[in-house]
Amino acid sequence: MLSPIAVLNLNEAVVFPDDQDCNLFYILSTTPRIRMQDDSPVFSGLFWTDQANGASGSVAGLMGGWINFDVNLGITDELRDKVKQEIKKADIQEARRKQIAKEEIERLTLIAKARGESSVPDPDLPEIGDIHFGAIQFTEGTVTLLEETAGGMVAWSSAGGPASLIGDNNAAFALRLNPEGAAVWYKALKDDVKAISVRYDLKFQARLPSLEIRAWAGSTQSSEINRKVERVWRNTDQGCSDADVERINVKEVRESLLEEGLMNIEINKGSTQISDEHVSQLRNLAIQLIDEKIKEIIKSRIHGMTEEERRTSMIEVMTEEVSSFVELRFTQRDVVTWSVAPQATLMNFLQGISETDKKHVTQLVDLSDPVVSTVEIPVQVNAPWDATPFVTSVKVIALYPSANEEKSWIFSKAQNTDTWRFRRPSNDDGIVEYSYEVYFMGRSEPLVVSGKKTNGTLNIEVGKVGVIDLNFKPHPILSSLSGKNQVTTIQVDVQYKGADAAEHFATSLVFKPEELEGKKLERSIFRPIDAPVDYQVKYYNKDGSTVDLPQKKYYLSESQTGDVFTPSPYEDTLELGVELGIQPDESLKKVLVEFLYQDTVHDFESQEKVVLAAEDDWDAVVARLVQVDRNQQDFSYRYRLLGDNTIARSGWIKASGDQTLVLPILPVTIDISRLQLGEKYLNIILELLYEEPGSEESIRQQIFLSQHDAGKPLHWYIPRMNASHETYTYALTLFPPTGESITIEPQTARGRFLIIQEPVHQ
DSSP states (O other): OBOSSOOEEETTEEEEEBSSOTTEEEEEESSOEEOEETTEESEEEEEEEOOSSSOSOOBTTEEEEEEEEEEEOOOOHHHHHHHHHHHHHTTHHHHHHHHHHHHHHHHHHHHHHHHTOSOOOOOOOOOSOOOEEOOOOEEEEEEEEOSOOSSSSEEEEOOEEEOOOSTTTOEEEEEEEOHHHHHHHHHHHHTTOOEEEEEEEEEEEEEEEEEEEEEEEOOOOHHHHHHHHHHHHHHHOOOSSHHHHHTOOOHHHHHHHHHTTSEEEEEEOTTOOOOHHHHHHHHHHHHHHHHHHHHHHHHHHHTTOOHHHHHHHHHHHHHHHHHTOOOEEEEEEEEEEEEEOOEEEEEOTTTTSOHHHHHHHEEEEOTTSOSSOEEEEEEEEEOOSSSTTOEEEEEEEEEEGGGTEEEEEEEOSSOOEEEEEEEOOTTOOOEEEEEEEEEETTOSSOEEEEEEEEESOEEEEOOSTTEEEEEEEOOGGGGGEEGGGOEEEEEEEEEESOTTSTTOEEEEEEEOTTOTTOEEEEEEOSSOOOSOEEEEEEEEETTSOEEEOOOEEEOOOTTOEEEEEOOOSOOEEEEEEEEOOSOOOTTEEEEEEEEEEEETTTTEEEEEEEEEEGGGTTOOEEEEEEESOTTOOEEEEEEEEEETTEEEEOOOEEEESSEEEEOOEEEEEEEOGGGOBTTTBSEEEEEEEEEOTTOSOEEEEEEEEEGGGTTOOEEEEEEOSOTTOOEEEEEEEEEOSSSOOEEEEEEEEESSEEEOOOOOOO
16 A cells, blocks of 8 residues: 655656555656646637627626636656656665565564564565556545635636546536636636646545554663562572462562663554553553563573572573563554645646637637627727827717718727627618817817718728928038038028918028938928928028028928928039949058039039948949039049058049049059068068159058068059059068168059069179
8 A cells, every 4th residue: 555655756746655565656746737638728718798789897898708627636658657767767666675675574573583483484575576556545635726716707616626536636617707807817818828726635545654562672781680680589489389480579670671771662653543541551561561571581491490590590591581582562554544735826728739729728709799790890090199299089970871870989099999880781882981080189179070981991090180290401412512602501481371371370490501400390280281381491601691592382291291402502513423443452442532613703612522432342423513603614623542551642633524534543463472572581661652743742652561471462552643644663671581671772663563573682
């Protein structure tokens, strides 16, 4: 039978051994679980909605629900296999067999001594073999659902009752939910977050020692025993007859044995239910047994002895007998009732199952969807509740002419959706006529929108109704103006409708050309926008003069926002394409080109900058120069090269008219493989110089070379002004491993390829 002393705890299960068979074990789950069938939980939830007729009493559209589910203490085959592995791994069978064998040998030894037998038989125990599991015999038990069983969420519950006491101890529960409980359970099941708390209270039968009485004598302090025995012998010796022996008083010997700890009586109540009075009676009974044992020793030993033999050997005989006094033991093993209380909170028990299975688990009955056909029209309103013009509510009036049905709603930020249901007419055309009124914060008069039609879905997008939202930005060309014509301030005068209109307003916006984001105009008129916005731009120049541009109109539709660029004060421009003209290596990163246009007659100046970059694959760009007089076409440009350890700039180059400029860059590839760098020389300094005739600009480049640069070609890009000039000079400073450096005077070279020979020197 099961012994309630656990030998293993594994994966929320406890393992008990058998008290007689080392191969037999019992598994008890410590955690209840939802019962599974075909990998799906045995759970069903039936929910029903209200009838969508406007009656109160529902929560989130639900009127109630019904929940059924099973829980049990089942042990899976996988867990049984794992328990077997752990039992074998921990050598629990061997330990159990040793313990059972020890107890059995002790029992057989006591029986043999009680019978006066010298040999003790071997215990008959099963050998260690295959592990098998027994069924726990439950005697009684209950299962409790730790949920609200009545009140605002639950209308009725079977939340507590007896367990099955067979198999996996299956228990079934049922809940009928109020509207609030139905809404909570339905949403929680949809999100896989519902928790169920269950507690089992079970009792089962187990066997364990319930009463143990032990009496035993020690084998030391023999001198004290000798004195006690000698005195009792002399006082009681009246011959050697059996009658004399019966009159022997052994009380003093026994008390001495008890006092000196040489003889002990221990009573262990264990699990047995006996009173202290009965324990005292058992102790007295053990004392009588000891007295009888001592009498038996004396009687058996003095029978047939002479008086002289008794006097000389009785003390020795008594000492030997008491020293070898065997242990007296009485053990009672009872079947007792053992209590356990497995409990757990079952979380996310629908997680992992397919959506198809979830539909079978949780079902929704829509009472608003009758057997006969109905029309169902979703109604939704989207409006700027928290932004200009700050809509507070929208009233919607809808008419379904073919069914002669009419309904109105008030929508707000908190509730902006609904569903309109009614019986479908026989001549249904699916047309919905509707109008709506928009109410704004701080205004009592609404904006009325009527004459709308739709079919299927009534989706109203209010948007930024009655809001003029424009952003005036400076024309990009203004940033290229300089000199006295440079624009310092921009003023935009804006007007909507005439002064006699209720929606009229007039305002001015002032900003600077460098304010690229411009100036925003936002004005709520709370009426439909049915007219254009008039605006006029005025530029203030650096010399104090102004440029007044003609008035323009901007048309915008309802809920539209727009960017309005101010007009250019100058209509003429030079359009100049810019190309690199070469395919450089990765050492060149960017080329910056600056343009300058000057009209001395009109004291006008404009500038432009463009960039060609390696990251843009050196794509061509377009530069635009503003002009006052189209006949004045002359301009100047210069360009700068940026690369690895290189910054070089050309002088100003004059040009005229619209054209595509190919920058006159001279790419020079330098071969230094013949200088024996790294073999004969440790380092080399290469100095390059380009001077253009008729210009004060010069391009210098100094390159420091080490042995790591041996064999690698060098690239030098010269920002020229004259595309036909290709002459330049170079000089060398050589550093051998020993001795002083060697300087090579400048040498003249020409063209796109420069091969430097090892110089001839002293």
